[in-house]
Amino acid sequence: MGKYKCPTLGDCNKANSGEIFERSPGEDLKCPGCGTLLEPQITRSDSQGVNKIPLIAAVVGVIALIAMGGYFYKKSATVIATPVIAIEPPVASVAIPIAIQTAPPLDKQPSESGLPPSSAETRELRQDSDIKLSKGDASGAELASNKAASNEMLKVAIAKMAQGKLDEAEKEFDDVLARDPKQFLVYYNKAILRVKQKRSDDALKELEASFMAGFPFFDKMDMDNDFDGLRKNPRFTELVARYRSPSK
Secondary structure (H helix, E strand, C coil): CEEEECCCCCCCHHHHCCCCEEECCCCCCECCCCCCECEECCCHHHHCCCCCHHHHHHHHHHHHHHHCCCHHHHHCCCCCHHHHHCCCHHHHCCCHHHHHHCCCCCCCCCCCCCCCCCHHHHHHHHHHHHHHHHCCCHHHHHHHHHHHHHHHHHHHHHHHHHCCCHHHHHHHHHHHHHHCCCCHHHHHHHHHHHHHCCCHHHHHHHHHHHHHCCCCCHHHHHCCHHHCCCCCCHHHHHHHHHHCCCCC
8 A cells, every 4th residue: 555645735735734645556646635646655665676566556556447448437536547637738748857957947036035946847747747657657757756746845945944934944955855866956045045044155065066966047046135145255256157157
């Protein structure tokens, strides 16, 4: 029996409370609170290649149900294949890795503190996870779902930082890094957190980690008031000049 969570933090009480749902192969994977496809929870043993049998069994169950034709789909609204069929075809054709590599537009507003990930990117990741799950690609579905969940967690951390809850925000940032250590926006926003904590040296270290992970939004950083206190620091100037290409 697999364990699942609703990924729509901020929009669903089930997700906000962190409620865990247990589902057997063939059971409905939609959140009873908001209807969103539940996200499989990865245990420590799962990441080491152990105890993947329940998840694989669930995927095999989905494929078997689809192969049996429309009978189950017509007779029961709880067939797992239903949310997969509802995916919009135009979005399904988008190559998710390319969208990430080309740095999708951000959702940052002038009054916000921090640089959040794109809502469009998060949507595409969830849809990609659904598509991969319908095709039996369990590991690919998990990867896309984890990246989408990381984006949502990052938004929560940025919101707490903007509210002045710096300790809570730092814990959230660390949780995101544990799930997705290559997310350059986590390091960027941790640099802002360090500035707010008046830890300039640590802020510069986080910035460099973000640049090394592929941070491309130097134009956004130029307009980011969060770094006004660092702009006269020679180390900040040297760091930006070293990683910033002429096109950025």
